[in-house]
Amino acid sequence: MGDATTHDLLQTRLDAYMAKKGLRSTGQRRTIASAFFNGPSHITIEELLVRARQEDSRIGYATVYRTLKLFTECGIASEHNFGDGPTRFELADEGDDHHHDHLICLECRSIIEFHDETIETQQEKIAKRLGFEVTSHKHEIYGICANCQSARAKKKR
Amino acid sequence: MGDATTHDLLQTRLDAYMAKKGLRSTGQRRTIASAFFNGPSHITIEELLVRARQEDSRIGYATVYRTLKLFTECGIASEHNFGDGPTRFELADEGDDHHHDHLICLECRSIIEFHDETIETQQEKIAKRLGFEVTSHKHEIYGICANCQSARAKKKR
DNA sequence: GTAATTGCAAATGGTTTGCATGTAA
DNA sequence: TTACATGCAAACCATTTGCAATTAC
Numbered sequence: 001m002g003d004a005t006t007h008d009l010l011q012t013r014l015d016a017y018m019a020k021k022g023l024r025s026t027g028q029r030r031t032i033a034s035a036f037f038n039g040p041s042h043i044t045i046e047e048l049l050v051r052a053r054q055e056d057s058r059i060g061y062a063t064v065y066r067t068l069k070l071f072t073e074c075g076i077a078s079e080h081n082f083g084d085g086p087t088r089f090e091l092a093d094e095g096d097d098h099h100h101d102h103l104i105c106l107e108c109r110s111i112i113e114f115h116d117e118t119i120e121t122q123q124e125k126i127a128k129r130l131g132f133e134v135t136s137h138k139h140e141i142y143g144i145c146a147n148c149q150s151a152r153a154k155k156k157r
Numbered sequence: 158m159g160d161a162t163t164h165d166l167l168q169t170r171l172d173a174y175m176a177k178k179g180l181r182s183t184g185q186r187r188t189i190a191s192a193f194f195n196g197p198s199h200i201t202i203e204e205l206l207v208r209a210r211q212e213d214s215r216i217g218y219a220t221v222y223r224t225l226k227l228f229t230e231c232g233i234a235s236e237h238n239f240g241d242g243p244t245r246f247e248l249a250d251e252g253d254d255h256h257h258d259h260l261i262c263l264e265c266r267s268i269i270e271f272h273d274e275t276i277e278t279q280q281e282k283i284a285k286r287l288g289f290e291v292t293s294h295k296h297e298i299y300g301i302c303a304n305c306q307s308a309r310a311k312k313k314r
Numbered sequence: 315g316t317a318a319t320t321g322c323a324a325a326t327g328g329t330t331t332g333c334a335t336g337t338a339a
Numbered sequence: 340t341t342a343c344a345t346g347c348a349a350a351c352c353a354t355t356t357g358c359a360a361t362t363a364c
Contacts, residue, residue: 112287118279119279122279126273132298133300134299135299135301137297141280142293143289143292144289145288145289
């Protein structure tokens with residue numbers, strides 16, 4: 001993840017989607033896409049706006065919202081809300097077999113990604129048993145990360 | 158779930174929490190508690206307000222919010238937001254071993270609960286491997302329920 | 315040329331809060 | 340009698356939308 005190949009793939013998917021829908025490749029969209037591809041993961045609209053404005057200071061709030069909605073629709077971005085503040089966006093997984101979920105530290109708000117085939121499989125089994133056709137899922141584990149645990153232990157001493 | 162025993166248990170936990178914090182047992186709180194215990198699961202603040210007002214028409218919006226925050230804090234309610242509209246509340250599970258998660262139909266918005274020990278265990282394993290101390294988790298599967306699938310099939314015919 | 319796109323500001327929806335009044339203990 | 344609780348309206352925050360001006364194709 002994060003290499004040129006991934007970006008190319010996602011860029012291609014975006015281009016295809018825009019072509020199919022008759023959408024236009026504008027300067028703002030290109031700037032926001034670049035900020036999104038090159039910025040940190042789990043980025044917010046606000047953070048993205050700051051980065052995009054370094055390229056083009058006239059970019060507006062609503063445009064970033066609209067553009068990220070577009071990215072999500074076409075499948076190159078996925079959104080998560082981890083229960084505090086605003087929605088965060090990340091590059092989409094490249095396929096079902098690459099899907100990842102998150103552990104979120106309630107103290108420092110750091111985010112760790114994990115992938116677990118056992119859970120994915122089990123989930124499918126449950127859905128099938130209940131006659132459910134799965135579209136997507138959200139699996140978030142909240143807790144205290146290793147770092148914050150030792151910081152706490154230190155404080156107590 | 159839903160039997161008198163469960164309610165008694167939760168009521169006791171609520172009373173204990175209020176006593177400990179020096180909070181008062183008011184008419185509004187009793188009314189809202191009763192509406193929550195006897196109403197449908199996955200209820201919204203709005204729905205709860207309507208029900209509570211059948212008992213006491215002067216109950217305000219903010220009071221229901223504040224009361225359900227109290228219920229959540231003391232552990233008798235748990236909240237979920239399934240991505241559309243407002244937060245929904247349900248009676249808390251009675252222990253870690255009873256924890257359940259949700260399947261949500263994107264078409265009819267029905268909610269199915271499931272419990273899976275394999276997933277719970279696997280989740281713990283992942284957290285431990287990453288040095289994470291788990292506080293809570295959220296596992297939601299979104300898709301199309303059996304009913305809506307057959308309704309779709311019928312439409313196509 | 316024309317339909318898509320943008321920026322802005324205003325609107326929205328869910329939730330929280332300040333404050334004067336009411337009430338449980 | 341004195342905190343705590345309540346109702347109301349206003350504030351808040353993230354997000355969406357209407358619209359006139361702009362721009363890609």
